[in-house]
Amino acid sequence: MEFRLTDDQLALRTGFRALLDGRFGREALRAAVERPAIDRALWRELGDAGLFSLRLPEADGGVGLGLPEAVLVFEEAGRALLPGPLVATHLAAGTVPGADTGRTVVAASDGALVEWLAEADEVVGEAGDARPVRSVDPLTPLHRVTGGPEHPGRSAAAVLTAALQLGSAARTTELAVQYAKEREQFGRPIGAFQAVKHLCAGMLVRTELARAAVYAAAVTSEGRWGGADTDAAGAKLLADDAAVRNARDCLQVHGGMGFTWESDVHLHLKRAWVRAGQWITGAEAEELIAAAL
């Protein structure tokens, strides 16, 4: 039994972090918030780097890796707050032409929501009655839909979305800790105060628990072991929790600064809310797991 990441997996993660740092750093994020649109050139670069074709067999032009590797890469995307229908396009690789290389942007309906519908080249699932909503996340345009067939990749979609949430949860923990070390009040860094310390410790605990659940779900879903669906649901539930609650605590640690548009904290919180509503909600996950008890 070996849960640690292999050297190849570590290298994959490092590589994607470097790519996103260079190509979608803070300035790019802030610019995107002001003019929300899918950066087609970036989408192709992500395609070339294998983000969408990661799990496609090499014989079909893919990278030939599995869900555990995809989860590591999506975690990085979550850290960077990378926008776009990443999960939908990734799932469409191999079935929708051009999805694997990032030449085609694919949106998908999860039965309740579709993100980036207007900008997508293709839509998977029923979106005939899609109605635009004013999305809470400035960088995720949303449509509401009613019903439709279940997406065939629902379980994998839930795990990948959970990975995005995990990345965000880890990032807000870092942002809070960094701020707590620098910001001084009463003549000391605020991180010396226990109330602040305990908020930060709680954030790490949530992140680590979610990480164990997400990585394990990636492994069990991949091998289609027993309980894969409840593992995916559990991972989504704990990662949603970690992302949403960590963003809130991060905002608290930032004080008034956290309540401004300039700080990135609200972007993490709003994106976390959107993702928590996608694929499997908390209530659905709890019912699914309860039914299996």
Place this chain on the structure above:
Amino acid sequence: MDLRYTQDEEVFRGQLKEWLAKALPALPPAPDPLDWPGRRAYDTAWQRMLYEAGYAGLHWPADAGGRGATPTQHLIFLEETERAGAPYVGANFVGLLHAGPTIAAEGTVEQRARWLPPVLRGDEVWCQGFSEPGAGSDLASLRTRAVRDGDHYVVSGSKVWTSHAEVADWCELLVRTEPVSDAVPKHRGITWLAMRMDAPGVTVRPLRTLAGSTEFAEMFLDDVRIPVTDRVGAENDGWRVTMVTLSYERGTAFVGEVVACRRTLGELARTARDNGRWEDPALRRRLGRLGAEFAALWRLTQWNVSESQGGGVGSRGGGGFGVPGIGGSVFKLRYSQARQELYEAAADVLGPDALDLAHPWNQDRLSSLSYTIAAGTSQIQQNIVAERILGLPKER
């Protein structure tokens, strides 16, 4: 990242399961949970059976009489013994998980030969005399004094919350051998001694816990003479030795319990389906959430074990938190809370029966209250996570 067990590991598991199926029916009936002498007899008998089957001190190094098993084998052992309903380590806890490993790591050849085999055989039971009335979370401020008199230390003071003191043969005792002063900060001047519980001057007064049992005690030490040869580590170097001891307290100590919690959760669901409480969506959803929590805690354990197996180079924590030992405090913080939530849910499943102490869930509900306190409170664990893992400034 591969959660499958290797062929060797599965062979180990198979042999263990086979042995458990034969051994457990031979156990005497379980004692009343409030009867500590009965529990000692039961727990040491179980230890003896493990010893004779070659499973004693599984994770101890071979040169200390253990089996030198890998952390994963230890994990499998804890998982399977719990699944089979085998007894807990119980009264042997301190000997097997604290004192034994500490002596194996820090003791002399003579000390290892004297103390380790009886622990493994279940002949001698140890207790932990660290906490004092004035030194709990702030353990380093302990005041029990030891004064050198020839080849003995003469020890006076008192200890508290000493688990199993009533039934123990030996105590791992922390004493102050150098008074605190400007020159001697409180973490220095502490010494780790092994004390016989039947030595003249030792008085044990059992304390009743809120769950009704006398699982811990107060201990009064009145000019107790302890041979200098029973000191582990150097004089005044006890704090470092203590850190060795405490590092064994974390790790896999709760593995079997996570398995037990998952089993209890399944029983909760069955009971709720039978008594109609399942129709309450709020309760159903709480049970579902606990299912996710305990599954994740189990995964976290597997991860911690994996990392300890690999020599402690962490690969988790994309944000640079991948330090060894991250798992223990993180795990304990969440587990202690989740265990309390589990038994809160049990009370809601039971309804009016939640007030009947004859139901074991209600005993467990009471005992669960100690988890956020014993072995370092949640507040102290959060300080540890914040300062040692996240690198936030020290309190003082």
